[in-house]
Amino acid sequence: MNIILFKKSAYINKSEIIIKDKKKYKHIIKVLKANIGDSIKIGLINDLLGIGIIKNIDKTEKTITLKVELNKKAPKKLNTTLILAMVRPKSLKKALHVAISMGIKEIIIIKTWKVDKSYWSSPLLLEESLNEISIEALEQAKDTIMPKIIIKKLFKPFIEDELSPLMNLKRGVIAHPIAQNSFFDINNNAEPFNIDYLAIGPEGGFIDYEINKFKNIGFEVFKLNERILRVEYAIPVILSRLI
Amino acid sequence: MNIILFKKSAYINKSEIIIKDKKKYKHIIKVLKANIGDSIKIGLINDLLGIGIIKNIDKTEKTITLKVELNKKAPKKLNTTLILAMVRPKSLKKALHVAISMGIKEIIIIKTWKVDKSYWSSPLLLEESLNEISIEALEQAKDTIMPKIIIKKLFKPFIEDELSPLMNLKRGVIAHPIAQNSFFDINNNAEPFNIDYLAIGPEGGFIDYEINKFKNIGFEVFKLNERILRVEYAIPVILSRLI
The missing domain is CATH 3.40.1280.10 (SPOUT methyltransferase, trefoil knot domain)
Structure with a gap:
């Protein structure tokens, strides 16, 4: 996973998303070893690429809240x-x-x-x-x-x-x-x-x-x-x- | 397996070899569906490529005897x-x-x-x-x-x-x-x-x-x-x- 992809339905407000997928959660925590405040590479499916800043990590529910900023086009097909x-x-x-x-x-x-x-x-x-x-x-x-x-x-x-x-x-x-x-x-x-x-x-x-x-x-x-x-x-x- | 490779030790006389490897046996019988008289593509490890004609199939021991003719160089590295x-x-x-x-x-x-x-x-x-x-x-x-x-x-x-x-x-x-x-x-x-x-x-x-x-x-x-x-x-x- 060189970026984390998410769907439109992940938005909880205009600029924040919640990642509920267990595999992505594990990747962010275990492989990227990311913490609150860190930024990770993300992309909205069928849309732009960008950066997500970790706002919250819920270790019980295994979810991560990210503030997202999308600003880059996907590479050419x-x-x-x-x-x-x-x-x-x-x-x-x-x-x-x-x-x-x-x-x-x-x-x-x-x-x-x-x-x-x-x-x-x-x-x-x-x-x-x-x-x-x-x-x-x-x-x-x-x-x-x-x-x-x-x-x-x-x-x-x-x-x-x-x-x-x-x-x-x-x-x-x-x-x-x-x-x-x-x-x-x-x-x-x-x-x-x-x-x-x-x-x-x-x-x-x-x-x-x-x-x-x-x-x-x-x-x-x-x-x-x-x-x-x-x-x-x-x-x-x-x-x-x-x- | 597009060819069957064998080692020098497989020779039982000047022109015949015996295939004892179970995986190769299975490939010849099940995938190639080859029978006595059929010829299959073979190669001697670190040597030439050629053809092997099936002389005998021992279904109990799961071995195959082939008459081999090697005549083609391996492709360039x-x-x-x-x-x-x-x-x-x-x-x-x-x-x-x-x-x-x-x-x-x-x-x-x-x-x-x-x-x-x-x-x-x-x-x-x-x-x-x-x-x-x-x-x-x-x-x-x-x-x-x-x-x-x-x-x-x-x-x-x-x-x-x-x-x-x-x-x-x-x-x-x-x-x-x-x-x-x-x-x-x-x-x-x-x-x-x-x-x-x-x-x-x-x-x-x-x-x-x-x-x-x-x-x-x-x-x-x-x-x-x-x-x-x-x-x-x-x-x-x-x-x-x-x-």
């Missing part, structure tokens, strides 16, 4: 929508974390052929869990703006009916281990490389049918290099090229 | 030594994984001021655990060459007596959140950016004393951008610039 194949929930959690903390503003989780059906019943996909993952990533990256996370369980209709009409003048790329061109080659010609849609496959990769569906609506296919990375590390490697 | 501050063991494990799977050939784990002393008693630092992490990362990245992992528990003597004499004509950089220059700016001038030594601090960052010790022996200081990333994601973001 990346202009890329991440299309992420559903992967094993543990990996998905990490992939979402890194994508959000690097500034991805929209993530679409899609169903692909090589997905264990049981993954879809993971509690991780509940709105509450996705919100929690998002807030944790924003608190890591000192960002306040919540990403949009969308789940699409029908591959073909998503590509053909929803994504296709959006592709006009947009650049879409797929990361695929057996592509001919590499992301690392692109970088060498020093042109800024904008990606509107970045699609990343499941652990076993997209199947040819899926690759072709993406290609049909204008996606280009790139690999990293010979080395295959876990999805949560492939994401920062590729996004690093867009910053 | 990066020419960077990673100097990594000891971090919480869970993060260290991830940081090592991504560094090794991206091709780092030498990692030096150092003691810094902002390190919880209890971390040093983690079993993760035992040679056996470090070997296991290394092999797992190599199997992910289809590499065979084991990295060197060194632990240095005395900061000042390491910097001044060991690292300093190696710095002649070498480039060392520190990733530090409050640096003036950013890794992302370097990239814009399209020059190849070689780093011989990359130092990454603990979660709270290096302290000024440590930064100055590095600077005294010629290290340059760079930040990422406003966003602060977990160490395991900062590593691929930076390494991505070196490939």
